[in-house]
Amino acid sequence: MAGDTRLVLLGPPGSGKGTQAEILAQRMGVPAISTGDMLREAVAEGSDLGRQVESIMSSGALVDDDTMAEVVRERLGRQDAAKGFILDGYPRTLPQAETLESILQRSGAELDAVVLVDVPEEELISRAVARGRSDDSADVIRERLRVYREKTRPLVEHYQERRLLREVDGYASIEEVNRRILDAVA
Numbered sequence: 001m002a003g004d005t006r007l008v009l010l011g012p013p014g015s016g017k018g019t020q021a022e023i024l025a026q027r028m029g030v031p032a033i034s035t036g037d038m039l040r041e042a043v044a045e046g047s048d049l050g051r052q053v054e055s056i057m058s059s060g061a062l063v064d065d066d067t068m069a070e071v072v073r074e075r076l077g078r079q080d081a082a083k084g085f086i087l088d089g090y091p092r093t094l095p096q097a098e099t100l101e102s103i104l105q106r107s108g109a110e111l112d113a114v115v116l117v118d119v120p121e122e123e124l125i126s127r128a129v130a131r132g133r134s135d136d137s138a139d140v141i142r143e144r145l146r147v148y149r150e151k152t153r154p155l156v157e158h159y160q161e162r163r164l165l166r167e168v169d170g171y172a173s174i175e176e177v178n179r180r181i182l183d184a185v186a
């Protein structure tokens with residue numbers, strides 16, 4: 001499989017979306033696009049965007065939809081994304097899902113599937129604490145899980161209705177989760 005693959009990875013914080021996106025991207029010959037990584041890079045560079053989002057990210061809240069729309073529109077407009085992508089961490093709200101639909105429509109493209117990588121909350125908290133990133137303290141991760149349930153979880157139904165959703169149990173080894181995702185999108 002090479003090119004023309006457009007997948008979204010959906011799931012709670014720490015479910016392994018980023019890890020799986022990298023493996024899938026290698027295999028499918030398309031870029032892994034992580035909005036979390038893009039924002040963390042902006043913070044590290046101290047750009048205008050980075051200064052704007054730094055405190056939002058460290059509190060566990062979501063960056064606003066308009067800012068994210070600009071970031072994603074610019075990234076998906078680059079040449080390397082013309083033939084497909086693995087999108088990790090976007091969309092995270094219903095308005096973001098609508099933005100993505102309109103960006104794709106304009107280029108005559110559509111999503112192949114949205115993969116929900118689901119993992120129990122206790123496991124998410126222990127993975128996050130083990131990772132030790134600045135936005136991974138136990139309190140912040142609890143806030144990120146609350147925001148996930150409130151803002152992102154409704155996307156499950158949204159994509160179920162569009163017959164795009166594939167559910168994968170993410171509580172297994174990285175290799176096993178990868179196999180499950182490949183089976184789900186085959």
Ligand code: B4P
Nearest residue numbers: 013014015016017018019035036057062063089131173174
């Ligand atoms: P993200 O970077 O998307 O953070 P994440 O959800 O924690 O990452 P992920 O689920 O990809 O976990 P990973 O593979 O790293 O977002 C960070 C912040 O950016 C958000 O809180 C928000 O403020 C902002 N943001 C990003 N996108 C946004 C948007 N669209 N709108 C608004 N704001 C946005 O894996 C986690 C850990 O588990 C790793 O240590 C990994 O090694 C381990 N792991 C992975 N798979 C495993 C497995 N199978 N078994 C055991 N451990 C595993």
